Amino acid sequence: xxxxxxxxxxxxxxxxxxxxxxxxxxxxxxxxxxxxxxxxxxxxxxxxxxxxxxxxxxxxxxxxxxxxxxxxxxxxxxxxxxxxxxxxxxxxxxxxxxxxxxxxxxxxxxxxxxxxxxxxxxxxxxxxxxxxxxxxxxxxxxxxxxxxxxxxxxxxxxxxxxxxxxxxxxxxxxxxxxxxxxxxxxxxxxxxxxxxxxxxxxxxxxxxxxxxxxxxxxxxxxxxxxxxxxxxxxxxxxxxxxxxxxxxxxxxxxxxxxxxxxxxxxxxxxxxxxxxxxxxxxxxxxxxxxxxxxxxxxxxxxxxxxxxxxxxxxxxxxxxxxxxxxxxxxxxxxxxxxxxxxxxxxxxxxxxxxxxxxxxxxxxxxxxxxxxxxxxxxxxxxxxxxxxxxxxxxxxxxxxxxxxxxxxxxxxxxxxxxxxxxxxxxxxxxxxxxxxxxxxxxxxxxxxxxxxxxxxxxxxxxxxxxxxxxxxxxxxxxxxxxxxxxxxxxxxxxxxxxxxxxxxxxxxxxxxxxxxxxxxxxxxxxxxxxxxxxxxxxxxxxxxxxxxxxxxxxxxxxxxxxxxxxxxxxxxxxxxxxxxxxxxxxxxxxxxxxxxxxxxxxxxxxxxxxxxxxxxxxxxxxxxxxxxxxxxxxxxxxxxxxxxxxxxxxxxxxxxxxxxxxxxxxxxxxxxxxxxxxxxxxxxxxxxxxxxxxxxxxxxxxxxxxxxxxxxxxxxxxxxxxxxxxxxxxxxxxxxxxxxxxxxxxxxxxx
Numbered sequence: 001x002x003x004x005x006x007x008x009x010x011x012x013x014x015x016x017x018x019x020x021x022x023x024x025x026x027x028x029x030x031x032x033x034x035x036x037x038x039x040x041x042x043x044x045x046x047x048x049x050x051x052x053x054x055x056x057x058x059x060x061x062x063x064x065x066x067x068x069x070x071x072x073x074x075x076x077x078x079x080x081x082x083x084x085x086x087x088x089x090x091x092x093x094x095x096x097x098x099x100x101x102x103x104x105x106x107x108x109x110x111x112x113x114x115x116x117x118x119x120x121x122x123x124x125x126x127x128x129x130x131x132x133x134x135x136x137x138x139x140x141x142x143x144x145x146x147x148x149x150x151x152x153x154x155x156x157x158x159x160x161x162x163x164x165x166x167x168x169x170x171x172x173x174x175x176x177x178x179x180x181x182x183x184x185x186x187x188x189x190x191x192x193x194x195x196x197x198x199x200x201x202x203x204x205x206x207x208x209x210x211x212x213x214x215x216x217x218x219x220x221x222x223x224x225x226x227x228x229x230x231x232x233x234x235x236x237x238x239x240x241x242x243x244x245x246x247x248x249x250x251x252x253x254x255x256x257x258x259x260x261x262x263x264x265x266x267x268x269x270x271x272x273x274x275x276x277x278x279x280x281x282x283x284x285x286x287x288x289x290x291x292x293x294x295x296x297x298x299x300x301x302x303x304x305x306x307x308x309x310x311x312x313x314x315x316x317x318x319x320x321x322x323x324x325x326x327x328x329x330x331x332x333x334x335x336x337x338x339x340x341x342x343x344x345x346x347x348x349x350x351x352x353x354x355x356x357x358x359x360x361x362x363x364x365x366x367x368x369x370x371x372x373x374x375x376x377x378x379x380x381x382x383x384x385x386x387x388x389x390x391x392x393x394x395x396x397x398x399x400x401x402x403x404x405x406x407x408x409x410x411x412x413x414x415x416x417x418x419x420x421x422x423x424x425x426x427x428x429x430x431x432x433x434x435x436x437x438x439x440x441x442x443x444x445x446x447x448x449x450x451x452x453x454x455x456x457x458x459x460x461x462x463x464x465x466x467x468x469x470x471x472x473x474x475x476x477x478x479x480x481x482x483x484x485x486x487x488x489x490x491x492x493x494x495x496x497x498x499x500x501x502x503x504x505x506x507x508x509x510x511x512x513x514x515x516x517x518x519x520x521x522x523x524x525x526x527x528x529x530x531x532x533x534x535x536x537x538x539x540x541x542x543x544x545x546x547x548x549x550x551x552x553x554x555x556x557x558x559x560x561x562x563x564x565x566x567x568x569x570x571x572x573x574x575x576x577x578x579x580x581x582x583x584x585x586x587x588x589x590x591x592x593x594x595x596x597x598x599x600x601x602x603x604x605x606x607x608x609x610x611x612x613x614x615x616x617x618x619x620x621x622x623x624x625x626x627x628x629x630x631x632x633x634x635x636x637x638x639x640x641x642x643x644x645x646x647x648x649x650x651x652x653x654x655x656x657x658x659x660x661x662x663x664x665x666x667x668x669x670x671x672x673x674x675x676x677x678x679x680x681x682x683x684x685x686x687x688x689x690x691x692x693x694x695x696x697x698x699x700x701x702x703x704x705x706x707x708x709x710x711x712x713x714x715x716x717x718x719x720x721x722x723x724x725x726x727x728x729x730x731x732x733x734x735x736x737x738x739x740x741x742x743x744x745x746x747x748x749x750x751x
Contacts, residue, residue, distance in 0.1 A: 026056030046122035203249035219245035307402035454501030471498035
């Protein structure tokens with residue numbers, strides 16, 4: 001088999017022939033070959049792929065030679081020694097440049113460099129520039145074969161060393177990659193290797209770790225113990241295992257678990273030790289903490305109200321701590337199954353089967369029930385127990401605890417009652433509730449919420465379920481408020497929107513509220529809110545707005561003013577058209593009084609005390625352009641209600657607030673104090689006394705107002721704020737003593 005064949009190339013590469021530099025050992029072999037054969041030239045040539053190159057030689061430097069110019073390429077095909085007495089006369093080689101030209105080679109003899117697998121790698125050959133018809137003697141051929149074997153032995157040794165070095169490198173690479181501190185030691189216990197994890201942990205250098213110097217890194221309190229245990233393993237060959245504290249690169253000593261095993265030869269002799277050091281500092285710290293907690297737990301049980309009890313494999317109580325303090329039963333009374341006598345009679349039939357089922361299955365036991373309290377009455381407790389088994393798996397005993405959960409049970413009952421009240425309130429008000437988990441994306445709507453939207457009870461809920469049902473004109477507003485995802489958005493929001501029901505396509509009005517809840521990281525984690533159908537309320541608002549608009553138009557068309565006085569603040573609110581008709585809008589009462597003509601202000605009666613029944617004044621007005629005579633005085637009195645207050649009517653002059661102070665306007669003022677609902681509160685005699693006064697006023701009024709008044713004013717009481725409605729309409733009026741001129745009559749409120 002030749003090294004040029006594809007299936008042999010891997011074997012050739014294992015010898016790394018191309019990477020080998022000239023070596024003294026090979027050069028000495030060629031000198032010996034030339035000496036033994038008596039030739040001036042001896043070469044070690046290797047053949048691979050399409051070329052031949054010289055590894056070592058004496059008498060000739062060839063370098064790389066194409067196979068077409070190589071004698072060895074032909075010789076390697078032979079298994080025995082290949083001898084050509086005269087290359088010049090041999091038709092296979094006479095045309096070669098090394099034969100026909102310098103160095104004019106004439107003689108060639110060579111033997112194969114062959115691997116143990118029979119693969120020919122090259123030739124060990126001797127050459128001469130003179131022909132040698134006798135060739136080589138048998139001894140010379142044998143010497144060449146021995147020298148060829150020496151070449152192969154050297155190559156095999158080099159390959160083995162290379163493989164060993166690669167294996168060592170690979171082994172150490174693996175050891176460095178293992179998340180463990182690994183070390184090795186010679187048979188005598190001398191440490192000679194530590195992996196990178198060791199050096200990274202200890203921050204020590206190899207000179208500080210090899211030999212016995214690694215002991216200096218161990219805590220001084222553990223050093224003697226570790227050294228003694230390591231020497232014992234070296235002497236006996238036993239596995240090495242010990243816990244100790246090793247200095248960390250931070251200066252802290254951390255607990256380590258060191259283990260080592262001996263690597264033995266076939267005859268059982270210890271060759272090396274392979275060991276590991278595991279950082280168990282956390283485990284050790286936990287163990288120490290657990291020991292402390294064990295003490296704390298024991299003390300806590302003694303100091304707390306938790307009852308601890310123990311029972312045998314058959315379920316009978318053998319011992320308890322705290323049961324007597326809880327129930328008042330003595331040890332003799334609760335042992336065995338005597339504890340059942342302290343259980344509430346209504347709970348015994350439920351508790352016993354649960355305890356028996358736990359015993360039968362050997363599983364965890366837990367039950368809530370009431371027990372008789374030491375102070376009387378019964379209290380809720382939570383009893384738990386776990387089975388304890390021995391090493392063989394057999395049930396050894398039960399260990400349990402009892403916790404007083406009476407307060408929690410009462411709170412649960414109160415919470416249940418609150419939930420029931422909430423449920424009834426929601427059902428009564430038809431209020432829907434929605435809830436969105438922003439982390440998991442889970443959504444939940446109450447049945448009322450789905451009913452409002454016209455969705456079936458099993459309808460799937462997504463982010464767009466509500467958006468898809470919104471009126472197109474309201475969708476953008478909802479997305480900007482309810483669907484804002486940033487953490488700096490408003491946490492509470494509400495709005496009124498229109499929806500299109502999914503079942504009927506009907507347009508409905510809903511009021512929606514929401515609140516964003518933040519998680520512990522300050523980011524939104526949940527949204528919850530309500531939705532309510534307010535279609536009837538919105539329709540009522542529309543009707544009210546239409547009614548108000550009709551009233552506004554009526555007041556504007558009839559040049560009438562509607563007003564209202566708050567008797568607590570004396571502020572008068574007027575309709576919007578007051579500015580156009582009076583030159584003033586809503587204002588305090590004092591602003592109105594300032595507009596009365598100075599000569600007429602004394603005609604007003606003093607205002608009653610605030611403690612008396614509230615009153616209100618009205619002005620029945622007729623306007624004249626420029627009166628040139630004294631104003632007519634109409635003075636009359638009549639009883640008004642059960643409090644027998646009196647009223648007076650008179651004509652006052654008030655300047656109109658339009659900048660024309662030279663053209664005063666006249667008002668007919670009638671003050672009534674206090675008022676009642678028309679005259680229904682008057683007795684028969686009072687109504688009779690009031691009738692002449694009203695007839696007198698109405699008989700005088702036609703002088704300036706026509707037609708005659710049939711009803712003056714109607715009052716209504718609304719708490720502390722009194723309102724009234726005027727029954728006057730714009731009419732034609734005339735000034736006393738003058739021909740009739742067009743004017744308008746109206747009521748104006750004053751005090």
